[in-house]
Amino acid sequence: MPAMNMIQAINSALDVMLERDPRVLIFGEDVGYFGGVFRATDGLMEKHGAKRCFDTPISEGGIIATAIGMGAYGLRPVAEIQFADYILPAYDQLVSEAARLRYRSGGEFWSPITVRSPYGGGIFGGQTHSASPEALFAHVSGLKTVIPSSPYDAKGLLISAIEDDDPVIFLEPKRIYNGPFDGRQGIPLKPWSTHAASAVPEGHYTVPLGKANVVRPGQGVTVLAYGTMVHVCLAAVDDVGADAEVIDLRSIVPLDIDTVVQSVRKTGRCVIVHEASRFSGFGAELSALVQEECFYHLQAPIERVTGWDTPYPHAFEWDYFPGPQRVSAAIRRCVEARP
Amino acid sequence: MPAMNMIQAINSALDVMLERDPRVLIFGEDVGYFGGVFRATDGLMEKHGAKRCFDTPISEGGIIATAIGMGAYGLRPVAEIQFADYILPAYDQLVSEAARLRYRSGGEFWSPITVRSPYGGGIFGGQTHSASPEALFAHVSGLKTVIPSSPYDAKGLLISAIEDDDPVIFLEPKRIYNGPFDGRQGIPLKPWSTHAASAVPEGHYTVPLGKANVVRPGQGVTVLAYGTMVHVCLAAVDDVGADAEVIDLRSIVPLDIDTVVQSVRKTGRCVIVHEASRFSGFGAELSALVQEECFYHLQAPIERVTGWDTPYPHAFEWDYFPGPQRVSAAIRRCVEARP
């Protein structure tokens, strides 16, 4: 099986779907001839033709509106938004239209669209190339939100998203496009090829939406994360030497509540980690849910380790980032807390 | 002191500020000659002239962009968005521009704008006239979000919002424009004049942003709410006969954490109520915070009573609404839970 990095895995998923299903087409800013600013669509226009993979005007609202109309026709459009920060001009289209079309039309029309977008910080992109907007989608009934943490998952989840008949926001942690970043500053990135999850089948396969992945089993504390933070958490757990169970949520809507609850009922402790800012972030929902479902099992306060409640600050991205040190400290606090 | 309903109180706040400060001006769809579809700006154009209060094109993005530009010039624009559902086309302007202008410009420019909008359900407005989007603003660093529950607060908070040098989203619970609705179906609405908080001074006064209001002191359980739900909670508490402390948050950013924590540490129990759908709603943040700050005081799981995770359903609005019955049941469960 070929070793792929995350970009290659995403490219492969798109390639496979273009090949299999004539209703699949791909568009977005610079995705055609150029192959995307992160190269996720590299070669697809050349291979499948300009009608299957093309550049659009710079108009995120227009891109999503076009995708919704195509979806209503019966196609399965995959739209790329160049950076997750730039989904916001299309937010109304996603919330008021894509998410509600099936509901309001009594099931006559629906929106089988996939919106791919690189998200998160770590490339010194400043406040407009570093957004982690997942909470803004999680609150919207009718949307699904998926976040892979490895090449294998990225391909399998993306194929599931494209085949799904509901609108899926597919957020790609750009920080780990090239390798499983553990959050340590100044340490050279390990390439994906050194990681098991870079073994990606060439053909079609799926990873189901709504099924979390227990990436590290443990008994002492449950750590919930997704995307880049999965790797940071693994590193932090190593550092602390805790008997932690690390769960990669993979999709936040639908959320795999059973896996989460089962784990926390077992460990009695829970640390939640994300890069987005804290206040009203997705960690809040996880914390509330865990508290509701596991109250009588909890032996320590649930901890949230997150970005600060500021815009994303260019020069301070390492200070903003909830790196292994902060995660370790939280795990330690959580494990050591005595009721 | 004149008895005012909430619309009159809001109108009075705008009138007072137009009178006091030549930099204040008001605009939005149908707010000029007509005085707004809910009459909040009634008479203001006639009294203060068309340059102080005027109609705009139907373009929420344009309205907020214009307001931001005016704010950068030195004015204090107050924009009305006709329904909170229609803020979304301007969401990018609020998140990427208004919220970050001060931060990114090193304090050279800022956005002293106020965005008023009627929100919430209860008028059979269906899915596009009933939104409760507060969580979408709470997550955005740089925005403030204020929600009054009475005429007195509405006027005092709105004046504070207009005088504030940061962007404030001012959500008006349209269900209680005319009276303090307790959530019971089929019972005639009591007018505000029967309520103490309808005594509204004619002139200038403020209610500070970030200071919650303990509307009913109690020892047995803390109930957190804002807007319409404050009244529903009071009714539910009466029904249950619980010794509940009901806190009207008034503003969710800034949040009065001290009042909340002090109360829950005292009661050991907490019920959170809002009309917005549950998943990743603002109740999640409240639950997470209370859990973090009061873990060792909690004697029962924190409860959330909210709208369901569906779009707002026209014919089912009474089934969707977290009315006194559902709130009562939660309070009862919470009070009766034994560790």
Added chain:
Amino acid sequence: MLKNSRLQLHIPRPPARPGETPDFSYVDLQPAGACRRPPTDEAESRMRDLPFGLVRVLDDDGSAVGPWAPELGDEHLKRGLRAMVLTRIFDDRMFKCHRQGKTSFFMKSTGEEALGAAPSMVLGMEDMCFPTYRVVSYLMARDYPLADLVNQIFSNAADPLKGRQLPILYSARRYGFYSLSGNLGSRFGHAVGWAMASAYMEDDKIALAYVGEGTTAEGDFHEALTFASVFHAPVILAITNNQWAISSFQGTAGGQETTFAACSLGYGIPGLRVDGNDFLAVHAATAWAAERARSNLGATLIEFVTYRAAGHSTSDDPTRYRPSDEPRHWPLGDPIARLKNHMIRRGFWSEEEHAALEAECDRQVREAVKAGEEIGTLGKSKPGVEEMFECVYKVPDWRLIRQRQELGV
């Protein structure tokens, strides 16, 4: 060299408010027949006068004149007239139902009945209309069951949209009628995407989208036009300029600066300005644009000049912001009266037949309302509450299942 050190903020003002004399001199009229009709494959650069003209066919005497006069058979016109009459009677009846508390909301299209009816007869059942809330005449021209409209408006147990949607925000896929929403303008781009999909699949279906003149100010309008232009989408983009957007006159959207049809010029798309109260002109303009779309010549923008003769909705009282006699001064008349006169003049219609048509439409509407009332009006009957939890996703997730259980439905 003009200079003025004191700037002044310009706030547009309508010609007349309540108590003032209505004044429609601002509407740039042209005699019927005066506007030229280029071939459909004419280059846009040679049609830049059209957005400033006015396509009119019916003259003051009810004759069809000029190059745009379509050749339409008697039966076709009778069907068109019927759709318009039915729409008007239905609107009046449902408005009354609202006043009687039978529904939460309603909107009339009085005076604008030609805008849905004529295009509906130009397009096929496989084409797709992306409507506004004011073109129910599109469905009327296709014999959509009145009972389904009534049940949707009453949100009763037989509501085809399962009680989830505000009255009149219909969806009727089998009739080529896309799901409506209360958000203005946000479906304009869906029409473009849908049309692009048809072209992508090498099908022959085209799309038609409507937007109010007030709504042209939304960014969605521009984005849709941009995509339509760049990808030559086979779509007809129609602006219904009925002079009002709730209480805001058309100048609030820029109507005092140029015509709405002139928007087309920024996209290199042909633009027509059309008498929207002239069934034949609406028909001809739509047919012209449809031929362009079907011939791979791309999009056309049409401004229909019309007048919202009634209030904005059941929540509105137009006498608060415009002269109460303004509707009577509208210079382009009433679309039903004008088509009727034309048909009488052509000799295949009469006052008697018209009265009979009205009576027949009235009977049908009464029957449909009665049937709807028997099922139940707002609050008296509704779909099963479990419908609240359906169709959020194709398959509900645990949240919806649990919440449904919690509610016990």
Added chain:
Amino acid sequence: MLKNSRLQLHIPRPPARPGETPDFSYVDLQPAGACRRPPTDEAESRMRDLPFGLVRVLDDDGSAVGPWAPELGDEHLKRGLRAMVLTRIFDDRMFKCHRQGKTSFFMKSTGEEALGAAPSMVLGMEDMCFPTYRVVSYLMARDYPLADLVNQIFSNAADPLKGRQLPILYSARRYGFYSLSGNLGSRFGHAVGWAMASAYMEDDKIALAYVGEGTTAEGDFHEALTFASVFHAPVILAITNNQWAISSFQGTAGGQETTFAACSLGYGIPGLRVDGNDFLAVHAATAWAAERARSNLGATLIEFVTYRAAGHSTSDDPTRYRPSDEPRHWPLGDPIARLKNHMIRRGFWSEEEHAALEAECDRQVREAVKAGEEIGTLGKSKPGVEEMFECVYKVPDWRLIRQRQELGV
């Protein structure tokens, strides 16, 4: 009657990709001096030809010809030339600094230096420019301290924006230069609001906003123009059509369908199409629009036709998507060379003086970079980490105070 039962999706294609021969025949050129210059108070309806013309002043020989030729003194032109030369040298130097790891990001404006420099000299210090990331020449023409630019680009301890902002997204209020952001287009409407505020206060300040031709597709563009039109905002709205938007050619934004200046026609706003590589034409067009704005005649839309001679940014390699020799084929030349030739021709400039100017600019840039390096480059020096928590609000709330404590800064 054209009919085609099989629709085809049209995907626009640039004239040349790598390996193909550059072809700029699509650029509709007109000889210098050919475009008429109406008085500034001419009605828009009598200027509808202008968006399809091309305002040019400098002819191939370097003479200033035609009605748009401005009367500018020698010193004025020397200042303009200096701003452009300084910009180019600064750009080249900072690009190198990026390659040396001294900053995270940079963007050049090579070939577009006239677009900021000339308007900057037309407008006053009290007017406000709402820039794109490609008009640093606006600041250069106002002697903004180079050191402040460098420190911002290095995000070092002296960064005036406190390390919070991506390099080159400057803010310089005292120089009439509004805060930049990475989001395309979202400040276009701020300019309109700012200009409306000036009119509201009966001040005399006007605004100028830039947007790339690619960015015209955003809804914000349309919304800004709509407000500018309806409220007669004293604003100049400029489109910099540099033929490319990263890898997407201008046809991706509609440039194969009509001119970008033609957008003005949909709003009843005068529209000019201007040779953007001609300092005198840019100056004259801006002055014409500024006079309109100051005279309460409202907004003007200007398309500057230019060419992005360098890559999009430090993250870009343009040879991947356009012929590597394309820049050499651009028919409108280089703005610095053209102004220099004109000045030499007019007799108050020489190759020697030009070389001296370049050397002087180079020296200044080197000094500024050196000073910045002494403070520190990216990662070597930064503002105090507490700055991360400042300016989120005017006064931080408990969350920021606690989080700052948690981080221990």
